[in-house]
Amino acid sequence: MVLLGLMQFSVLSLCFLVLTTFPYQVSSRGIFGRKPNGAYPSLDDGICATSVIVHGYKCQELQVTTQDGYILSLQRIPEGRGKGSNGGTRKQPVLLQHGVLVDGMTWLMNSPEQDLPLILADNGFDVWIANTRGTRHSRRHVSLDPSNLAFWKWSWDELVTYDLPAVFDYVYSQTGQKINYVGHSLGTLIALASFSEGKLVNQLKSAALLSPIAYLSHMNTALGVIAAKSFIGEITTILGLAEFNPKSLPVDGFLKPLCANPGVDCFDLLTELTGKNCCLNSSTVDRFLMNEPQSTSTKNMVHLAQIVRHGVLAKFNYVRPDYNIMHYGEIFPPIYNLSNIPHDLPLFISYGGQDALSDVRDVENLLDKLKFHDVDKRSIQFVKDYAHADYIMGFNAKDIVYNSVLSFFNAQINT
Ligand SMILES: *[C@@H]1O[C@H](CO)[C@@H](O)[C@H](O)[C@H]1NC(C)=O
């Protein structure tokens, strides 16, 4: 019954990312229990306070300004609790990049023994959590305000061009060491696109890609497909290419009719949108729904829908040839050619057999693009029972996936 009221806007989560229903109001109650002084942390206190320090870890809130003026929040967990540090050796940095419609908090929904950032910290890594422009803690700009249309004039091309490089430069300058990267969902797409253009690779040690999306032609949820088809002209008229806030009325009005399509089951959205997640604890899902989804730009959603419809990984298509020529000097937007990713870059890829967004056939297409990658630099894991959200919130993700990520990173330490 609860879902009934939630279903309309949930469609939006349509593609990419993680689940998706969420309450209309976020409770002001903290979600991770009490602070030492007995007060509940508020979500506005920041990710360190609500989700890291409460578990007894050190955590710093930091800021990075992108070249186009966005002020992004970044959390650093420099060490584990108690033991966990790897002797006297310098710690290796790991940067975690979330997907679309969520923020960095999404990595911290379970207990400390189950959450990837804290597991990495306890195993001797210096952990950094990125938060994409437009999400709760990354809504500032040197001159624009989120109420300005201009604040939302970006798609994932700008995450490739500005967000990732700003965060990489900062982490690299602070640690003096090459970075191990973990991306989930859109966090894999923007990384692959960057690497294909030769960006970041000089500051990168290795990359672990969970639930990779690069091709989306086989995305097999009826809801996702219908939503992607709808993400064309009309939505940009309604929303004016501004903020895509799942909780807002215009978005609600756009999404509601989609649930009326035959074959779309809006009553089981999590499954409908991300696949049959095997391993989510209901209390974890409740926490998730209190924090997500987060805003993104409408232009970003349109760009993602273009990948679903066109089956190629290309820059934003302005559709009008004269606009494309103005931006790119060509009638069609340039593609990101994944075959150009350096063949000796250590890559770990894990994909799930039940994932509705990162469909097995699309991942196979991605792996085909990487077929000339050095065999000993490519490590691929297939998890038959896993779907999209299991990768970040599964109660058994440590055993199934994170231990393999740790082994992969540890194997790079002396190379
Ligand atoms: C992508 O790059 C590869 C290797 O550099 C090249 O052989 C291929 O033709 C390129 N594909 C496209 C569509 O440009």
Ligand SMILES: *[C@@H]1O[C@H](CO)[C@@H](O)[C@H](O)[C@H]1NC(C)=O
């Ligand atoms: C599910 O969550 C509850 C409440 O937080 C917890 O007690 C239980 O151990 C969790 N189950 C698993 C398998 O993690």
